[in-house]
Amino acid sequence: MELRHLRYFVAVAEAGSLTEAAEKRLYTSQPSLSRQIRDLEDQVGVDLLNRNARGVELTEAGKAFIDHARLALAQVDAAMEAARRAAQPSKPRFALGFLTGQEMTWLPDAMQLLRQELPNIEVAVSSDYSTELATAVAHGKLDLAFMRAEPGYDLEYKVVRKEPLVVLLPSDHRLTAKVEISPEELRHEKFIAMADKAKVLRQVIDAYLHRSGVEVEIAQSVDNPAMVMSLIASMRGVTLIPAYVQDLMPWSVISRPLAGDVPTIDLVIGYSASNTSPILEQFLSRVDGLVARINKPSV
Template identity: 75%
Template sequence: MELRHLRYFIAVAETGSLTEAAERRLFTSQPSLSRQIRDLEDQVGVALLNRSARGVELTVAGKAFIDHARLALTQVDAAVEAARRAAQPAKQRFALGFLTGQEMAWLPEAMQLLRAELPNIDVTVSSDYSPDLAQAVARGKLDLAFVRAEPDFDLEYRVVRQEPLVVLMPSDHALAARAAVSPADLVGEPFIAMANKAKVLRSVVDSYLERTGIRIEPTQCVDNPAMVMSLVASTRGLTLIPAYVENLMPWSVVSRPLAGDIPTIGLAVGYSRTNTSPILKLFLSRLDELIARVSRTVARTS
């Protein structure tokens, strides 16, 4: 069994389509991918996928197999990254990741925190969706990321801030004239929900609506803030989103606070407990200082 068999199988399982996995994820032909999947099933000795005109679904055996396949690839990626670091010991690398938009508040202060170490280390910075960042940390590609506490990854999380959710709406919406929006005001409006990829945020929003007794059927589901803002402006819909997105808003959308019991979502730093980087250890030892610095900055600009 080769690693490519595992990667191909996971791609097919996640897309639910041999054609889509071949063309968009793996850049190979569909017949070639089908042969690779059959080879894998022959080696395992059981069917891992059910194929139909609607696409493919995991069999019971496939569901049992995929978690182990993902873990195997994660361990391989971590081993490769560790080997690469060991081969270049002269200057340590420290790789930081940020949930897109959060770097505006946290990156300047994080660099200040590391200023004494900067001549001796290479700091790399990336931004992405929270689940993708958590996966990169789990695979050893990032040392630490500012993310949601993603439940699907075996990482340590330390919450650095609780962010309130706000209502996002078109700038000329009738509710924009209000100082705050009540949950009942959302009823009857087009509502844009977060897709399942944004699992933590989706759970917070769903729990809040359930707690307040509001039933809303989303008209759209998307998984990134840029698309959310675009749909708010183009479809005149509303959405609930963390307040940090206010830093990214175009003129066509505005935000208003929620009235009453305001829901919050945690921003955390995620890191692997097996990461022995001394720079990571230093960063974590000064995390309380970083939180205080960012809190003071936010308070001055609010």
């Protein structure tokens, strides 16, 4: 088994499509990518993906395999980074984390801020589930993360954006004819719910549905945005999700705003008050300007 097999498998699982992964993430041909995935399945000895006309989805074996694949790739990347650092003169280091998908919005301006204020530092960037980010910040592996305000951690949180929830549904679903969708219209749809790793988001969604008097039929629970979209397309389901995920949507999935009192979820920066890093202090002193630039309405 080679590392490229793991990278290809993770890319396909996150894209929910062999074609999408081949053309937009791996820059290879779809037949070649299919062969690589088949080679991996032959080595593992089980099917990792279910293939259908709408794309691919993880089998139960694939769900068990993917976390280990991601861990193996992360460990390899960490080993390479450690080797590079060892070969270079030591620089002050700042570790920055992002809720997966949020780096598309926040990373460019965050990096610009750091480079302008502190040009001679090493910046490490990673993305993960919010709970994993909270653990990493609490243990000192990250200096700061853009994440959810996870309970149970001794961290400081500052709200940087209130994100509205939107409805995601298949692009040919009957509800796409609506300009806005009311919560009552979700009542009889197959609902893709958030799993425990996205517990803050799940709590916001559950509270919104409860106060709207709506009980939904939960068809599947997942915690990865790519898998959410894959299941929406393959299972003909719907979900509620923060609006930033719209930047990650494939053609097979579309979004619509909610009608009425739209629920929001806080995106925060999380950091430890016990972290005495001068780089963190400098970043925090400039973060209001960063937030103002990102949240400035487009014209």
